Amino acid sequence: MLETLTPTIASGLFDYAWLLIAIPALMAALLLIIGRATNRFGHWLATCAPIASFVLALILFVDLLGADPSARAVELTVYTWASAGAWQIDVGLLIDPLSILFVLLITGVGAIIHIYSLGYMATDPNRRRFFAYLNLFIAAMLILVLADSYVVLFIGWEGVGLASYLLISFWQSRPSAAAAGKKAFLYNRVGDLGLLMAIFTLLAFFGSTKFAVVEPLAGELSPAWATFLGFMLLLAACGKSAQVPLQGWLLDAMEGPTPVSALIHAATMVTAGVYLVVRSGAFFEQSTAASLAVAIVGTVTLLVGAWIGCAQDDIKKVLAGSTMSQIGYMMLAAGIGPIGWAFAIFHLLTHGFFKANMFLGAGSVMHAMSDDTDMRHFGALRRAMPITFVTFGIGYLAIIGFPFLSGFYSKDHIIEAAFESNTALGVLALIGAGVTAFYMTRLIIMTFFGSKRWAKGVHPHEAPVAMWIPLVVLALGSLIGGVALNGWIGGWLSGVGADSPGHASWLPQFNWLTWVTLLVVALGVLLGWWLYVKRPVSAKTPVPLPIGTAIGRQLTGDAVVSTVVSRPGLALGRGVALLDQRVIDPLTDAIGHVSTALGSGLRRLENGNVRTYGVTMAIGVVLMGLALILVWLV
Amino acid sequence: MSLLEFTAPSLDYGLLLPFLIVLGAALVGILIEAFVPRQARFASQVVLALLALIAAIGAVLWRWSVINLVDPSTDGSGITGSVIIDGPTKAFWLILFGFGLIALLLFAERRSHGGATAFTPMAAAVPGSDQEKAAAKAGLIHSEMFPLAMFSLAGMSLMLAANDLLVLFIALEILSLPLYVMSGMARQRRLASQEAALKYFLLGAAASAIFLFGVALLFGYAGGFAYDQLAWAVTDGSSGDPLLLAGMGMVAIGLLFKLGAVPFHSWVPDVYQGAPTPVTAFMSVCTKLAAAGGLLRLLYVSVGGMRWTWQPIIAGVAILTIIVGVVIAINQTDLKRLLAYSSIAHAGFLLVPVAGGLALTSGLMAGQVGSVAAVAFYLIGYGLATIGLFAIIMLVRRQGLEVTDLEAWAGIGRRHPLLGALMTFFLLSLAGIPLTAGFVGKLAAFQAAWRGGYWWLVLVAIIGSIVAVFIYIRVIQVIYFKAAPDLREQPHMVMPGVPVTIVLVLCALGTLGLGLYPGPVLEWLQAISDFIVPVHTP
Numbered sequence A: 001m002l003e004t005l006t007p008t009i010a011s012g013l014f015d016y017a018w019l020l021i022a023i024p025a026l027m028a029a030l031l032l033i034i035g036r037a038t039n040r041f042g043h044w045l046a047t048c049a050p051i052a053s054f055v056l057a058l059i060l061f062v063d064l065l066g067a068d069p070s071a072r073a074v075e076l077t078v079y080t081w082a083s084a085g086a087w088q089i090d091v092g093l094l095i096d097p098l099s100i101l102f103v104l105l106i107t108g109v110g111a112i113i114h115i116y117s118l119g120y121m122a123t124d125p126n127r128r129r130f131f132a133y134l135n136l137f138i139a140a141m142l143i144l145v146l147a148d149s150y151v152v153l154f155i156g157w158e159g160v161g162l163a164s165y166l167l168i169s170f171w172q173s174r175p176s177a178a179a180a181g182k183k184a185f186l187y188n189r190v191g192d193l194g195l196l197m198a199i200f201t202l203l204a205f206f207g208s209t210k211f212a213v214v215e216p217l218a219g220e221l222s223p224a225w226a227t228f229l230g231f232m233l234l235l236a237a238c239g240k241s242a243q244v245p246l247q248g249w250l251l252d253a254m255e256g257p258t259p260v261s262a263l264i265h266a267a268t269m270v271t272a273g274v275y276l277v278v279r280s281g282a283f284f285e286q287s288t289a290a291s292l293a294v295a296i297v298g299t300v301t302l303l304v305g306a307w308i309g310c311a312q313d314d315i316k317k318v319l320a321g322s323t324m325s326q327i328g329y330m331m332l333a334a335g336i337g338p339i340g341w342a343f344a345i346f347h348l349l350t351h352g353f354f355k356a357n358m359f360l361g362a363g364s365v366m367h368a369m370s371d372d373t374d375m376r377h378f379g380a381l382r383r384a385m386p387i388t389f390v391t392f393g394i395g396y397l398a399i400i401g402f403p404f405l406s407g408f409y410s411k412d413h414i415i416e417a418a419f420e421s422n423t424a425l426g427v428l429a430l431i432g433a434g435v436t437a438f439y440m441t442r443l444i445i446m447t448f449f450g451s452k453r454w455a456k457g458v459h460p461h462e463a464p465v466a467m468w469i470p471l472v473v474l475a476l477g478s479l480i481g482g483v484a485l486n487g488w489i490g491g492w493l494s495g496v497g498a499d500s501p502g503h504a505s506w507l508p509q510f511n512w513l514t515w516v517t518l519l520v521v522a523l524g525v526l527l528g529w530w531l532y533v534k535r536p537v538s539a540k541t542p543v544p545l546p547i548g549t550a551i552g553r554q555l556t557g558d559a560v561v562s563t564v565v566s567r568p569g570l571a572l573g574r575g576v577a578l579l580d581q582r583v584i585d586p587l588t589d590a591i592g593h594v595s596t597a598l599g600s601g602l603r604r605l606e607n608g609n610v611r612t613y614g615v616t617m618a619i620g621v622v623l624m625g626l627a628l629i630l631v632w633l634v
Numbered sequence B: 001m002s003l004l005e006f007t008a009p010s011l012d013y014g015l016l017l018p019f020l021i022v023l024g025a026a027l028v029g030i031l032i033e034a035f036v037p038r039q040a041r042f043a044s045q046v047v048l049a050l051l052a053l054i055a056a057i058g059a060v061l062w063r064w065s066v067i068n069l070v071d072p073s074t075d076g077s078g079i080t081g082s083v084i085i086d087g088p089t090k091a092f093w094l095i096l097f098g099f100g101l102i103a104l105l106l107f108a109e110r111r112s113h114g115g116a117t118a119f120t121p122m123a124a125a126v127p128g129s130d131q132e133k134a135a136a137k138a139g140l141i142h143s144e145m146f147p148l149a150m151f152s153l154a155g156m157s158l159m160l161a162a163n164d165l166l167v168l169f170i171a172l173e174i175l176s177l178p179l180y181v182m183s184g185m186a187r188q189r190r191l192a193s194q195e196a197a198l199k200y201f202l203l204g205a206a207a208s209a210i211f212l213f214g215v216a217l218l219f220g221y222a223g224g225f226a227y228d229q230l231a232w233a234v235t236d237g238s239s240g241d242p243l244l245l246a247g248m249g250m251v252a253i254g255l256l257f258k259l260g261a262v263p264f265h266s267w268v269p270d271v272y273q274g275a276p277t278p279v280t281a282f283m284s285v286c287t288k289l290a291a292a293g294g295l296l297r298l299l300y301v302s303v304g305g306m307r308w309t310w311q312p313i314i315a316g317v318a319i320l321t322i323i324v325g326v327v328i329a330i331n332q333t334d335l336k337r338l339l340a341y342s343s344i345a346h347a348g349f350l351l352v353p354v355a356g357g358l359a360l361t362s363g364l365m366a367g368q369v370g371s372v373a374a375v376a377f378y379l380i381g382y383g384l385a386t387i388g389l390f391a392i393i394m395l396v397r398r399q400g401l402e403v404t405d406l407e408a409w410a411g412i413g414r415r416h417p418l419l420g421a422l423m424t425f426f427l428l429s430l431a432g433i434p435l436t437a438g439f440v441g442k443l444a445a446f447q448a449a450w451r452g453g454y455w456w457l458v459l460v461a462i463i464g465s466i467v468a469v470f471i472y473i474r475v476i477q478v479i480y481f482k483a484a485p486d487l488r489e490q491p492h493m494v495m496p497g498v499p500v501t502i503v504l505v506l507c508a509l510g511t512l513g514l515g516l517y518p519g520p521v522l523e524w525l526q527a528i529s530d531f532i533v534p535v536h537t538p
Helices: A012-016 A018-038 A042-066 A097-120 A127-146 A150-168 A175-206 A211-220 A223-241 A248-255 A258-267 A269-279 A288-311 A315-336 A338-368 A386-400 A406-421 A423-448 A465-486 A489-496 A512-534 A547-555 A559-605 A610-633 B013-035 B038-070 B087-107 B130-137 B145-161 B165-183 B190-222 B227-236 B242-259 B267-274 B277-302 B304-330 B335-356 B371-395 B417-431 B437-451 B455-481 B498-516 B519-527
Strands: A074-084 A087-095 B078-080 B083-085 B396-398
Touching (some): A012 A042, A012 A074, A018 A042, A018 A127, A042 A097, A087 A097, A097 A127, A097 A258, A097 A465, A097 A489, A127 A269, A150 A223, A150 A248, A175 A211, A175 A223, A175 A248, A175 B437, A175 B455, A223 A269, A223 A315, A248 A258, A258 A269, A258 A315, A288 A315, A288 A423, A315 A406, A338 A406, A386 A423, A386 A465, A406 A423, A406 A465, A406 A512, A423 A512, A610 B190, A610 B242, A610 B304, B013 B038, B013 B087, B038 B087, B083 B145, B087 B145, B087 B277, B087 B498, B145 B277, B165 B190, B165 B242, B190 B227, B190 B242, B190 B267, B242 B277, B267 B277, B267 B335, B277 B304, B277 B335, B304 B335, B304 B455, B335 B371, B335 B437, B335 B455, B371 B396, B371 B437, B417 B437, B417 B498, B437 B498
Antiparallel strands (some): A074 A087, B078 B083
16 A cells, blocks of 8 residues: 655656756845846746746656556666765655655646746746745755755755745834744754654664655654654644644734735645655554654644634734644644645645635735735725736635545545544544634625725725736636545655545545535535625724734624633634744743743853952863763762 | 882884874974075975975875785784874864864964954054054064964874873873963954963863863872773772862863863853964864864773763763853854854763763664764864864954954845855854754764763753854844945955965865765774774883
8 A cells, every 4th residue: 555666767758857956946046146237138048947847747747647556666876965875865856656746736836826927926026036036945945855865955945944934024123023023943953853753763774864765764764753754744744834833923924015924824835744644654653652742732723723724814824824824734634644645735735726816806905005914994895906806715715624625635634534543633623623614704894895984095906917817727726726636636646655536536435524524615605705794804904903803803793602602712712823923932031031041140150350250260171070970870 | 119210211213203293394494494594494394384284194194004914913002101193083183184284274374464464464563553553564474373373283192192191191282371361462452362272271170170180180099190000990999989080070070171172161151252263164174073082082992981971971971062162153253153063062072972981881883973983073073064164253343354253244245146045054053954964964863972871961962052043043044134334344356365265175085085085084983993902011
């Protein structure tokens, strides 16, 4: 059932696979080094880079499609990075069914978002720098997914972290953006700890971190070390994919320009954690504890993210919460075991389409509303911006799992697999689907329906053509992505360790669970409709109010619903936010504060008096003596 | 054999050639001071020192390759008297002479100082006195700095080859005394510089005393000074003898002091800040290198039989050093002081593989990278980035003076993109970000410790290195993102002279090259990383 392909040595076109990475990397270097001279045309060059990579990826993909299923993994050693006898680290690329799907997603969505940015960033004075960073990100992300070993993966891992940091704090003049960038960096370093420890564990046990070498040997690890390894990889995944308890940075990361949110913080980088877990499947199989931990983290995150989605009025933060929640679904699937891996990747791909679609839609709305992100200032935008509305609507239907749209197929699989694995996980995943439907309905009603609550002087208009064409393309993807991939992806991935339970047709199997899921989703939609359409949000433009009271005011209409559903929901949502603000944030802040305090304490010892130094040394001698005696006695 | 009878040791001068070249150059340097006219002194000292170091590098390589070709039975290794020249000696020598060369180029820099050097025009003059001003006006230069540095380098190279506790002590003194003098020679902030020199001397003397006391105790235990005799006594005798324990600890303290390990580090920040920047660069790399090499041989060869005792202690010192170095570096406001604490932290990272003790005698398997190679590689990466940063510090000036206040550096990366890029690159290497030599060094060092059985130490070291990233990111943030101070407060980059340019290029290329393609160097270091363990016949 589980099969790890032995990679064949690259030949023919695959010899040029390094170009996938080199093109955007070179372009980024070009724009950053040549500098102002490329101000006028730099963004056009930068846009060509992911398109070129995409075309190349497509060719390779077709090549792989035609290959024998057992020969679909190709490795390309670029050069030997470090070699000392048996200790050898090659910089190599691994092109297999799993990585090529990611490459297509990254370059495809990346290209679309570059085009969108041409419109979105048209008037930004630092446009060239923005595009250079985007290209840098694409290159790093491609290194991450094409790496053939954990060490090379780590290079990409740090690279996307750097690009993400640069892009979140792109508008440095805003203190909030700079702070958000720092926060993201900090959280990610915690995750890096996990990945580094995993790398050293692998080096210590196998002397290599190459996937093809270590995966077949996974069974030789003792259960304790396999569990340790699994938890370290999970820690890494949590940091990068904003999973509980390291989720805090993602909402703040919305300070970045919207195309960045769409590309990095929705479609690609934040899914790297899922990729890592699926790629390391062989190790998770050795440890039920670690796999279960992955599933539990995923389930908790999918609920937490959904509640955050309910409690926010900022359109981008609702979408960010939703991203966390959807990645939670993927982690849940990845934690279920081999049966879930294909579903995780399936949902990752469809999510890449519909979430990028909705983020770009949100960007288009913001563009029209003078960069306002508060949904309480929106309303009735469907007439003003019909294309955005229709494409966003398709994304909306896809995420809630409307039949035959992409999310319907992928999410349904995960819920089903969760039920098969553990009823509790299944029920929670089901509830998550209902809550998703609720907050997404709330979002779309507050934005596109109801009455106009626009601020003075705002005249919504449809986005320029460079911005709406990407919307249409992504909407098409959201529309047909599920149908197109459903019958195929399981079999395609089975070579890299994922197994398909045999959904051979594009038609979903409508079993009882499908109906129950649809029912729950319908309830969520109805609730949203009832709360926000039957009782209009507010007749006039609301003044900015604290989030809590504002939502509270909107909900006072119905005491029953308010007490039974909304209040606990909001409370929980706020609770989660509070947990983040009061516990996780202070905790990370505390690390800084403690070190600062400790630093100034220790600094007092450095008072410049040579006698103090002498005493320090004498104490050191005594300590050393005591330690020696202690070790000797033991 | 009576005590008065003296048999002259037969020395293989060919083996000692590199050391003799450096020592000889130092002596000739003194003659130059006496006999060469003043105008020609500086130039001849520079030429002599650089040529001597190149010759020493050549001599090491010659011993290595040519002899090996002529007579395959030898690879130019051997024991002569109380000095041992084996693979690690030669590897550390090459690295030492290489870094010595780079650091001396910084000594020779004059253009960025407006024609003067970084050193005071007249060390004997009272700071701020008319005499000093007159000397500065007359353009006097202390070219004695070069022989001093060469003496220090000779001591360092002897320390790396010492196979005897007394020789180790002599080496320690030869390397230290010139450093005390050099630390007090700064051109700007002379009082601080002199204070630093005095502190360094006092504390250094205390450390030497502790060291010497330890040597005496070990002599009492083993009945001799030679490493082989000590090793024989350790394996043969009762290894828990209090004399041995105390002696071992005290001798180690003497070396840990030079390495800048906590709690023997207090001198580092003051001295690094007060000393002239080229001397700081020299100290921060070459001294550390010598101390690390000496410590490795002492621990692995002479008291290798006591591994189980000293390993946990070194691990404890490593943890303490990492924590103190990293934590205090986080809120430093002076760049030189920040780099001083960073160098303390790196001393801690360096001790991680030392504690891991992965060597041939302790289960190192063919093809693995052991502790010695890991330490050597780590030092190369650390040294390149550190010297590069000190070279940059020499270039950033306000009204002709170096500015080390971090606040003043705000926005300098935006005003001088190339300087900013280089600095960022060096800082990232110190932080251990992939594709730099620093990352490969950490990878090699930590995996050696892990395989040596010290995975918990590696865990602490990784956490430490993750926190350490903030030290360097903070500097990067200041030089790029922080609003620049008023125009009058702003320092500017002065154009570097040829020496600093060479240093910057070498350091940047080295850091990049070893980050991208560390394979050959790592392989070479590993291939020669076995200590010769002489056998004692009582």
